[in-house]
Amino acid sequence: MYYLKNQDMIIDKNDEESRYKALMDAFREDGFHKELEGVEKELRKWLAAWIKDMNRFDERLDNVYSIESRVKEARTFEEKLLRKDYIQKWDVSDSIKENQEYIRQNLTDLIGLRINCHFVNYEEAFYLYFKRTANNQNDFVFNFEENIIQKNGHTIYKFSGTYKGIYHFEVQIKSIVHNVWGEVEHKTVYKNPTYDGFFEQKKLISGTLHDVMLASDRELHTLFNMKETETQLLRSLFFIKTCDDVARKCRTKVLGEHYNSYFLAFPDEEPIKQYLVAILSGQEYHRSEVKVTTNAFYNQLYDKVLQVFPKFYLNCS
Numbered sequence: 001m002y003y004l005k006n007q008d009m010i011i012d013k014n015d016e017e018s019r020y021k022a023l024m025d026a027f028r029e030d031g032f033h034k035e036l037e038g039v040e041k042e043l044r045k046w047l048a049a050w051i052k053d054m055n056r057f058d059e060r061l062d063n064v065y066s067i068e069s070r071v072k073e074a075r076t077f078e079e080k081l082l083r084k085d086y087i088q089k090w091d092v093s094d095s096i097k098e099n100q101e102y103i104r105q106n107l108t109d110l111i112g113l114r115i116n117c118h119f120v121n122y123e124e125a126f127y128l129y130f131k132r133t134a135n136n137q138n139d140f141v142f143n144f145e146e147n148i149i150q151k152n153g154h155t156i157y158k159f160s161g162t163y164k165g166i167y168h169f170e171v172q173i174k175s176i177v178h179n180v181w182g183e184v185e186h187k188t189v190y191k192n193p194t195y196d197g198f199f200e201q202k203k204l205i206s207g208t209l210h211d212v213m214l215a216s217d218r219e220l221h222t223l224f225n226m227k228e229t230e231t232q233l234l235r236s237l238f239f240i241k242t243c244d245d246v247a248r249k250c251r252t253k254v255l256g257e258h259y260n261s262y263f264l265a266f267p268d269e270e271p272i273k274q275y276l277v278a279i280l281s282g283q284e285y286h287r288s289e290v291k292v293t294t295n296a297f298y299n300q301l302y303d304k305v306l307q308v309f310p311k312f313y314l315n316c317s
Helices: 016-028 030-052 074-083 096-106 120-136 176-190 199-225 230-250 256-265 270-280 295-308
Strands: 065-071 111-117 140-143 157-163 167-175
Touching: 016 030, 016 074, 016 096, 030 065, 030 111, 030 120, 030 157, 030 167, 096 167, 111 120, 111 176, 120 140, 120 157, 120 167, 120 176, 120 199, 167 176, 176 199, 230 256, 230 270
Parallel strands: 111 167
Antiparallel strands: 065 111, 140 157, 157 167
């Protein structure tokens, strides 16, 4: 038998069934859950406000993250009691209130929050920001020293803490790729309740898929951040304003390769700028002549045009 400081008798350590029932009854009690749901809402608002103070690593940050939160469910609490052997390890009282207090103070992921961000490299950016500015948050004590390497060898960015010295919570930061892949891997590989003779094969497939999804994430991030240069914008606008006329004169609509060839042969952007200024302002444009200063220049230009327009296949006037 064991005793608390106030001399209230706790349940016999050997009576596992009674200890289990006492913890589950305390956790399921309606008032306890309403209390935790209220704290969950407070934490969600607090986390959103903390992010708003962030120096944006992306000007579209409001569009690249969202926040989810939850109070631990009874079934996952039960699973953790058994998996971590808390039924034996915890001091279990015959008082519901004392057991609830013990749960608040010892269950590190009692309240869970998750930041869902678009791309994998945002995970570390968010995490480092939180770690760097944690001292500015009142009513909180944080733990950034947790092991962030998972069983599968991959990194998960997370931290835990207590709110008002009472409520334990955990914050995870996950990209879309890691959300999808992690849920599937978690349930089919590491949280499968039955013996799985294909465990090693599934692990291998899961690892391969992770690499493929990471590669896709990198390409999507490149696409998301792709910005046209001034030259690309000029050339795109020049194409838009001239393509119909060129297609009509040349009797073809397959023009992409020919425009690329034109830009290679005539890289000077100034005539293009003058043309676009005139067209966009409604003025008449007068074509510019290419001044041939020497025979060497003429031959060089001729060779370049011949090279990029084979046999002057596109011959417009």
